[in-house]
Amino acid sequence: MADLGRAALVVSFLLALYALVSGVAGARTRNARVSDSARNALVTCFGSTLVAAIVLAAALIRHDFTFEYVAAHTSRDLSPVYSLTAFWGGQQGSLLLWLLILTGYAALAVLVNRRLLRDLVVWVVPVVGGIATFFAFMLTFVSSPFDTQTRVLDGAGLVPSLQNPYMVAHPPMLYLGYVGLTIPFAFAAAALLSGRTDERWIVATRRWTLIAWTFLGFGQLLGAHWAYVEVGWGGYYAWDPVENAALMPWLAATAFLHSVMIQERKGMLKVWNMVLVALAFELSVFGTFLTRSGVVNSIHSFAKSSIGGWFLGFVVVTVVFSVTLILWRLPLLRARTKLESPLSREATFLYNNLLLVALCLTILWGVLFPVLTQLYEGQTRTIGRPYYDFFLRAFGLPLLLLMGIGPLIAWRRATARSLVRTLRWPIAASVVAGAALIGAGAGSSLPGLVAYTFCVFVVTTIVVELVRGTRATGSLFELVARNRRRYGGYVVHAAVVLLAIGITGSSAYQTDVERQLRPGQSATVDGYTLTYRGTRQDVSADASGRKLTSEALFTYTGRASGTLTSSLVQSSLLGPSHEVGIRTNWLRAEDLYVIFEQRGTGNGVYFQILVKPLVNLIWIAGYVFLFGSVVALWPDAREQRRLVARLALARA
Amino acid sequence: MIALVVGAAIAVAAVLLVALPFLRARVPDWEQTTTADEERRLVLIEERDQALAALKELEFDHRTGKIGDEDYRALVGPLRRAAAEALRALDRPQDSPPPAANPPV
Numbered sequence: 001m002a003d004l005g006r007a008a009l010v011v012s013f014l015l016a017l018y019a020l021v022s023g024v025a026g027a028r029t030r031n032a033r034v035s036d037s038a039r040n041a042l043v044t045c046f047g048s049t050l051v052a053a054i055v056l057a058a059a060l061i062r063h064d065f066t067f068e069y070v071a072a073h074t075s076r077d078l079s080p081v082y083s084l085t086a087f088w089g090g091q092q093g094s095l096l097l098w099l100l101i102l103t104g105y106a107a108l109a110v111l112v113n114r115r116l117l118r119d120l121v122v123w124v125v126p127v128v129g130g131i132a133t134f135f136a137f138m139l140t141f142v143s144s145p146f147d148t149q150t151r152v153l154d155g156a157g158l159v160p161s162l163q164n165p166y167m168v169a170h171p172p173m174l175y176l177g178y179v180g181l182t183i184p185f186a187f188a189a190a191a192l193l194s195g196r197t198d199e200r201w202i203v204a205t206r207r208w209t210l211i212a213w214t215f216l217g218f219g220q221l222l223g224a225h226w227a228y229v230e231v232g233w234g235g236y237y238a239w240d241p242v243e244n245a246a247l248m249p250w251l252a253a254t255a256f257l258h259s260v261m262i263q264e265r266k267g268m269l270k271v272w273n274m275v276l277v278a279l280a281f282e283l284s285v286f287g288t289f290l291t292r293s294g295v296v297n298s299i300h301s302f303a304k305s306s307i308g309g310w311f312l313g314f315v316v317v318t319v320v321f322s323v324t325l326i327l328w329r330l331p332l333l334r335a336r337t338k339l340e341s342p343l344s345r346e347a348t349f350l351y352n353n354l355l356l357v358a359l360c361l362t363i364l365w366g367v368l369f370p371v372l373t374q375l376y377e378g379q380t381r382t383i384g385r386p387y388y389d390f391f392l393r394a395f396g397l398p399l400l401l402l403m404g405i406g407p408l409i410a411w412r413r414a415t416a417r418s419l420v421r422t423l424r425w426p427i428a429a430s431v432v433a434g435a436a437l438i439g440a441g442a443g444s445s446l447p448g449l450v451a452y453t454f455c456v457f458v459v460t461t462i463v464v465e466l467v468r469g470t471r472a473t474g475s476l477f478e479l480v481a482r483n484r485r486r487y488g489g490y491v492v493h494a495a496v497v498l499l500a501i502g503i504t505g506s507s508a509y510q511t512d513v514e515r516q517l518r519p520g521q522s523a524t525v526d527g528y529t530l531t532y533r534g535t536r537q538d539v540s541a542d543a544s545g546r547k548l549t550s551e552a553l554f555t556y557t558g559r560a561s562g563t564l565t566s567s568l569v570q571s572s573l574l575g576p577s578h579e580v581g582i583r584t585n586w587l588r589a590e591d592l593y594v595i596f597e598q599r600g601t602g603n604g605v606y607f608q609i610l611v612k613p614l615v616n617l618i619w620i621a622g623y624v625f626l627f628g629s630v631v632a633l634w635p636d637a638r639e640q641r642r643l644v645a646r647l648a649l650a651r652a
Numbered sequence: 653m654i655a656l657v658v659g660a661a662i663a664v665a666a667v668l669l670v671a672l673p674f675l676r677a678r679v680p681d682w683e684q685t686t687t688a689d690e691e692r693r694l695v696l697i698e699e700r701d702q703a704l705a706a707l708k709e710l711e712f713d714h715r716t717g718k719i720g721d722e723d724y725r726a727l728v729g730p731l732r733r734a735a736a737e738a739l740r741a742l743d744r745p746q747d748s749p750p751p752a753a754n755p756p757v
Contacts, residue, residue: 001655
């Protein structure tokens with residue numbers, strides 16, 4: 001069957017190449033037969049890539065160890081679900097997933113938009129075709145998942161930390177996000193190549209960006225939850241370069257989703273929006289480069305390989321292509337109007353954009369710094385957590401504040417007097433909340449206090465906006481139906497508030513202690529008394545080597561009572577790993593979190609014990625975010641009708 | 653053997669689908685793409701829609717109290733003039749010159 005997989009990939013490569021070459025030829029010569037043929041090639045490319053993906057999935061489930069990839073990433077004792085997870089557990093499978101999602105998105109985009117956006121689609125085909133050609137080339141000639149070997153008795157197995165339900169969904173979600181950013185980029189490039197810069201490209205780009213942004217955002221939260229329950233260091237986001245690689249394009253896309261509203265309403269920021277779309281795409285490819293190249297040390301080091309050079313070359317080519325295209329079409333992107341006042345909704349969107357992009361570039365610098373120091377100084381100097389935390393506060397807190405001001409400030413121009421009048425309730429609520437928080441002892445962390453106060457401010461502005469809008473229209477349902485994108489956006493803002501409360505509570509106000517305990521000894525941590533009852537040891541052997549599992553049993557009393565276990569697993573091949581003990585106290589909205597660190601002297605054991613307030617709000621925020629995104633994404637028939645009517649009128 | 657047959661079938665199907673536009677009797681035309689003049693009119697229609705949407709937005713902001721009466725009166729005039737100018741530009745034949753001075757927006 002490997003032959004079938006290889007043949008399907010060769011067909012995919014040829015079809016993608018054909019879509020690129022004949023797509024350019026058809027669009028330039030306005031030859032509809034050639035353009036349609038290129039479009040069919042791109043759609044068919046999805047079909048052949050799907051065949052290749054099915055071959056690999058079948059081999060993984062059947063444990064066909066004649067495939068090198070299957071032997072390297074699965075073992076006989078692996079369940080079918082985790083065997084399938086190995087599809088994206090290794091480099092070749094991940095590349096195949098990239099190509100599958102890319103061609104799937106592309107087929108959908110060109111088929112859905114083939115009539116209304118035909119001007120653009122004829123150029124979208126060669127742009128996506130070019131990108132698909134690169135990935136199909138990599139899979140066919142550089143890093144194939146269909147390399148074969150003499151059958152072995154058993155495979156090496158999947159890294160244990162990847163055998164987690166979150167890992168079933170987290171990587172595909174991220175890939176749906178990363179790869180999804182290719183489609184808005186293709187529409188933006190098509191608008192520039194065709195010279196058709198009317199609103200249609202903006203509508204297409206905005207929709208596809210929103211889809212990709214939703215997957216990328218939700219995927220990151222799933223990844224954070226995985227890190228929290230599986231990696232065992234007590235946190236959920238470590239500013240790991242590969243985590244940052246997913247965050248950066250998401251920030252760029254967030255900036256675009258805000259600034260595109262200015263272009264739709266006022267015809268401004270056209271160049272800026274093009275730059276943001278290109279930046280989000282470039283950062284998504286750069287993210288894949290980081291994940292796959294091994295140039296940075298990361299917890300994702302299981303994914304290291306030698307294909308980095310190819311990806312770096314691809315990033316350079318696409319950056320040159322984007323910059324050249326934007327410079328070439330600058331005259332088409334001139335704004336028709338100017339910013340009327342620094343006190344207006346447009347201006348707050350602009351400030352929001354500057355802060356988002358500043359945060360994105362700051363993170364990029366943090367990611368690149370170790371690589372550059374290694375390159376120029378011969379030794380790696382890394383940037384630590386304080387750097388990222390500082391800039392998260394420096395840019396994140398003003399962003400939170402702007403999230404509250406933005407919805408209530410008027411378009412075009414507002415006066416300071418009208419702004420204060422509009423914001424009087426949110427200001428009053430946040431002052432009262434700030435005083436109450438100081439009274440409750442939250443003043444121990446100034447950034448925490450400021451973050452909580454701003455969160456109250458934002459929530460109050462959302463409530464005020466909904467109440468005023470409902471009064472004006474007569475019904476909340478009608479209000480939301482009038483502008484689903486805006487009110488879906490407010491739900492997403494509410495999710496960001498939940499996220500901010502969760503992050504603040506679990507970082508600024510967490511308790512973190514380390515104790516060496518012997519059986520029978522107790523430790524009191526933030527209202528919980530934990531008693532270590534002893535350790536049970538178990539020796540086992542499987543494809544990942546000989547494993548010594550030490551499982552510590554605790555009973556706890558105080559704010560809540562019960563038992564929990566925490567384990568240290570020492571594998572002869574994979575080294576030590578932790579199975580943390582977590583108990584959620586829903587009444588107090590906090591987690592008791594115990595890490596079995598290492599054996600101490602005698603029969604003592606070192607434990608790290610944490611109490612993390614409000615951490616579960618972070619996971620809840622993910623589902624609220626998803627709901628808000630779906631509301632904003634819900635197809636708007638009026639928008640479609642408007643575009644059709646405009647086109648008909650232009651042709652009349 | 654099965655792999656070979658399936659692989660060949662995929663290749664043949666791919667070639668057929670790609671060749672399909674060349675095999676059809678009817679020549680697909682570019683009627684669904686816009687000409688330069690249609691593109692110019694599209695941009696003018698968008699400007700008209702943006703001006704009208706800005707007026708609606710202003711009315712809504714006024715009704716919800718984001719904009720006071722005084723600010724509303726100061727903003728509504730230029731917006732109405734902009735909407736009127738966008739409508740005139742759309743009705744104007746392509747070759748006729750624009751008015752000497754645009755009203756302030």
